Amino acid sequence: xxxxxxxxxxxxxxxxxxxxxxxxxxxxxxxxxxxxxxxxxxxxxxxxxxxxxxxxxxxxxxxxxxxxxxxxxxxxxxxxxxxxxxxxxxxxxxxxxxxxxxxxxxxxxxxxxxxxxxxxxxxxxxxxxxxxxxxxxxxxxxxxxxxxxxxxxxxxxxxxxxxxxxxxxxxxxxxxxxxxxxxxxxxxxxxxxxxxxxxxxxxxxxxxxxxxxxxxxxxxxxxxxxxxxxxxxxxxxxxxxxxxxxxxxxxxxxxxxxxxxxxxxxxxxxxxxxxxxxxxxxxxxxxxxxxxxxxxxxxxxxxxxxxxxxxxxxxxxxxxxxxxxxxxxxxxxxxxxxxxxxxxxxxxxxxxxxxxxxxxxxxxxxxxxxxxxxxxxxxxxxxxxxxxxxxxxxxxxxxxxxxxxxxxxxxxxxxxxxxxxxxxxxxxxxxxxxxxxxxxxxxxxxxxxxxx
Amino acid sequence: xxxxxxxxxxxxxxxxxxxxxxxxxxxxxxxxxxxxxxxxxxxxxxxxxxxxxxxxxxxxxxxxxxxxxxxxxxxxxxxxxxxxxxxxxxxxxxxxxxxxxxxxxxxxxxxxxxxxxxxxxxxxxxxxxxxxxxxxxxxxxxxxxxxxxxxxxxxxxxxxxxxxxxxxxxxxxxxxxxxxxxxxxxxxxxxxxxxxxxxxxxxxxxxxxxxxxxxxxxxxxxxxxxxxxxxxxxx
Ligand SMILES: Nc1ncnc2c1ncn2[C@@H]1O[C@H](COP(=O)(O)OP(=O)(O)O)[C@@H](O)[C@H]1O
Ligand SMILES: [Mg+2]
Numbered sequence: 001x002x003x004x005x006x007x008x009x010x011x012x013x014x015x016x017x018x019x020x021x022x023x024x025x026x027x028x029x030x031x032x033x034x035x036x037x038x039x040x041x042x043x044x045x046x047x048x049x050x051x052x053x054x055x056x057x058x059x060x061x062x063x064x065x066x067x068x069x070x071x072x073x074x075x076x077x078x079x080x081x082x083x084x085x086x087x088x089x090x091x092x093x094x095x096x097x098x099x100x101x102x103x104x105x106x107x108x109x110x111x112x113x114x115x116x117x118x119x120x121x122x123x124x125x126x127x128x129x130x131x132x133x134x135x136x137x138x139x140x141x142x143x144x145x146x147x148x149x150x151x152x153x154x155x156x157x158x159x160x161x162x163x164x165x166x167x168x169x170x171x172x173x174x175x176x177x178x179x180x181x182x183x184x185x186x187x188x189x190x191x192x193x194x195x196x197x198x199x200x201x202x203x204x205x206x207x208x209x210x211x212x213x214x215x216x217x218x219x220x221x222x223x224x225x226x227x228x229x230x231x232x233x234x235x236x237x238x239x240x241x242x243x244x245x246x247x248x249x250x251x252x253x254x255x256x257x258x259x260x261x262x263x264x265x266x267x268x269x270x271x272x273x274x275x276x277x278x279x280x281x282x283x284x285x286x287x288x289x290x291x292x293x294x295x296x297x298x299x300x301x302x303x304x305x306x307x308x309x310x311x312x313x314x315x316x317x318x319x320x321x322x323x324x325x326x327x328x329x330x331x332x333x334x335x336x337x338x339x340x341x342x343x344x345x346x347x348x349x350x351x352x353x354x355x356x357x358x359x360x361x362x363x364x365x366x367x368x369x370x371x372x373x374x375x376x377x378x379x380x381x382x383x384x385x386x387x388x389x390x391x392x393x394x395x396x397x398x399x400x401x402x403x404x405x406x407x408x409x410x411x412x413x414x415x416x417x418x419x420x421x422x423x424x425x426x427x428x429x430x431x432x433x434x435x436x437x438x439x440x441x442x443x444x445x446x447x448x449x450x451x452x
Numbered sequence: 453x454x455x456x457x458x459x460x461x462x463x464x465x466x467x468x469x470x471x472x473x474x475x476x477x478x479x480x481x482x483x484x485x486x487x488x489x490x491x492x493x494x495x496x497x498x499x500x501x502x503x504x505x506x507x508x509x510x511x512x513x514x515x516x517x518x519x520x521x522x523x524x525x526x527x528x529x530x531x532x533x534x535x536x537x538x539x540x541x542x543x544x545x546x547x548x549x550x551x552x553x554x555x556x557x558x559x560x561x562x563x564x565x566x567x568x569x570x571x572x573x574x575x576x577x578x579x580x581x582x583x584x585x586x587x588x589x590x591x592x593x594x595x596x597x598x599x600x601x602x603x604x605x606x607x608x609x610x611x612x613x614x615x616x617x618x619x620x621x622x623x624x625x626x627x628x629x630x631x632x633x634x635x636x637x638x639x640x641x642x643x644x645x646x647x648x649x650x651x652x653x654x655x656x657x658x659x660x661x662x663x664x665x666x667x668x669x670x671x672x673x674x675x676x677x678x679x680x681x682x683x684x685x686x687x
């Protein structure tokens with residue numbers, strides 16, 4: 001049994017790696033039809049493996065859970081790789097944005113199925129007017145030169161608070177129009193049909209990403225001007241603050257449905273393989289196109305040398321803010337997908353220690369390698385959660401704790417043998433970027449950056 | 453006057469690095485600033501390109517005041533700074549490095565045309581177009597840094613010690629290319645410790661000592677000045 005399970009797990013990990021490689025290879029073909037066929041096929045294969053055919057299912061519930069966790073982790077970790085790997089800003093805040101995304105999206109759908117549209121209305125309006133306000137202030141500030149960061153931050157903060165209050169007010173006013181259509185859990189209204197719930201769920205995921213991005217903008221503006229080490233500490237503080245707010249969400253925050261430290265229960269489990277795959281591929285494609293655009297090159301240039309980047313005419317502060325906001329957006333989306341897979345959010349999941357997980361994944365896969373991050377996210381979940389947990393649990397109830405001895409050792413060994421990460425800066429197929437799909441890129445020298 | 457610098461006083465914290473510097477560059481000229489290590493040459497270039505700010509005085513470019521203009525605007529206006537020590541982007545390819553130089557420009561066809569012109573000046577870069585910047589030799593990195601600087605199609609090119617760490621043959625080659633670039637219509641402000649080479653291609657020269665200009669004139673005059681001969685030319 002144990003040997004069989006071990007072999008089965010290994011086969012699964014190898015199958016996943018081959019699957020990812022194949023998908024990236026297909027996406028790199030010039031024909032748009034092959035790309036689309038590749039995406040549909042990649043989705044279909046897994047969907048088929050998850051479907052019950054005459055009582056046989058290739059991937060059981062446990063596997064599908066791992067799959068959803070891995071796709072959520074891929075989104076978070078890719079976001080962090082953009083911030084830390086590509087832009088060089090050491091951030092421990094990613095986990096906080098992941099939590100913000102999870103709670104924000106869960107609040108929208110939880111309220112919705114319970115006959116309350118305010119979650120969707122407030123966050124939707126907030127995303128709309130909030131983003132317009134921030135962009136408007138940004139446009140207006142560009143007319144002036146050399147404004148101190150704290151002054152512009154104050155302006156943005158005031159703008160955000162006013163639009164936030166406006167969104168809450170408008171949301172409360174509009175809510176009675178929708179509630180009759182929502183019904184309750186016992187008697188769902190027309191806007192709570194399964195299809196409608198999926199639509200709301202998709203909206204909730206996107207709004208959660210936007211909300212995380214807006215927060216990261218306000219937080220990043222003053223904090224990104226600190227040097228990298230101080231930035232790391234400040235973002236760690238951010239994750240701790242977010243976690244504290246979660247624990248006290250029903251006392252110091254007005255969200256009794258989040259139930260504070262007891263954890264939020266009753267979140268509709270709306271994540272399907274379709275949505276997980278959809279959002280993960282969206283994040284991968286957006287990030288790949290960003291990284292290989294001139295904006296992406298400017299993000300890397302800022303990491304390499306801020307002075308030289310400035311001399312090229314790159315807005316260094318802008319590039320940092322850009323990668324931080326986009327990275328947090330990805331984290332928010334990942335959190336939202338996770339929340340609707342698991343159906344239960346506990347503040348313990350989002351404490352700062354767990355926040356090191358995406359960091360470890362990014363370093364493990366290779367800073368600045370998207371391929372590495374994706375492979376490491378899947379490998380990590382299947383290795384740690386799947387293989388080790390199940391395997392060790394057969395050796396006694398306490399044995400799974402050994403995971404946390406075994407995996408740091410694995411990590412240590414990898415850092416000794418391959419300090420540039422599993423993949424260094426190798427990219428597969430599609431992820432190589434448009435110019436390099438034909439012309440092979442040379443292997444760079446290993447970057448001896450300190451890992452943590 | 454293409455560039456007019458008047459009474460710059462620049463500080464690093466308490467260090468008074470530039471102590472009232474004034475000079476100018478005419479259209480089409482190669483002007484060189486020579487001086488020993490620590491004289492303030494790099495500081496001068498960094499102030500012109502907007503990386504540092506002066507406490508007094510002004511910088512005018514094509515008659516417009518650019519003293520407080522942000523660095524990215526200055527690049528767009530046609531001043532390009534090739535920093536000391538090359539500072540090329542090691543993990544980016546030659547092509548990507550060059551594209552970084554064109555960061556402020558938008559038209560891809562125009563950018564491609566500029567890249568062809570850069571390759572005409574530096575054929576070696578074309579051979580290494582997909583090689584990573586960090587794997588180039590010192591001379592090639594200098595060429596890449598200069599090529600990258602030309603990608604924004606500057607009217608005025610600021611070169612900070614292009615000869616640093618290069619073999620004499622490579623130095624000759626680099627200086628020949630600098631002259632070529634100048635003959636194609638780009639004005640050049642050249643900062644050098646290698647006074648001999650700099651004076652051999654420049655039209656005019658300024659000598660910088662601990663943050664002050666102590667001598668100026670045509671390159672010939674400066675080269676024949678007894679103090680310069682003793683201190684910088686070693687004759
Ligand atoms: N980043 C810095 N911080 C503090 N002092 C500096 C810095 N850069 C240069 N300096 C000082 O300013 C003076 C001028 O330096 P610099 O312009 O680099 O000289 P040069 O390029 O002529 O060798 C020197 O005394 C140097 O020590
Ligand atoms: Mg210098």
